[in-house]
Amino acid sequence: MNMQQAAARADNILDNLLKDVEPQVKWTHGPTTTGSCDVTRRRAVMTIVSAERRGNFLGLVDRSWRKSGYRMKSVNNDPEVPAMFAQTKDGFGVSLIVGGEGQVFFEVDTPCVEESEVAESTTRATAPTYEGQEHIPRPNIRSPFWSAGAP
DSSP, X not given: OBHHHHHHHHHHHHHHHHHHSSSOOXXXXXXXXXXXXXXXXXXXXXXXXXXXXXXXXXXXXXXXXXXXXOEEEEEEOOSSSOEEEEEOTTSOEEEEEEOGGGOEEEEEEOOOOBOOOOOOOOSOOSSOOOTTOXXXXXXXXXXXXXTTTOO
């Protein structure tokens, strides 16, 4: 497997995870980074996930990962910035981190593979892409379910 193939596999992992989230959330691509033999793909959830719904969201992702056969590596139960880390059977690291203002970030790190060029993801984001901006803004899309209880 080369870096482009690994990046495509990472996209597939993220696509399948986000399809499991019901009701659907809006997301945008985070930056893709490459190392000497690995790739990291990122996605930021732009739907506001309220503190009241955060546990539901984390539970849904946990069940999705376990259903997919991922091995849970660690869970940070901090109420403000929880995180979960898992690994696929083929060695891809999968993480969910809740950042500032409850924004959810997903990341997939590939194992070390054969060096190659890596194209940007072809998966279409469901929220604006914020291309040309230095940072992705905080979540700004309301959901009747996920944002319930948020100011």
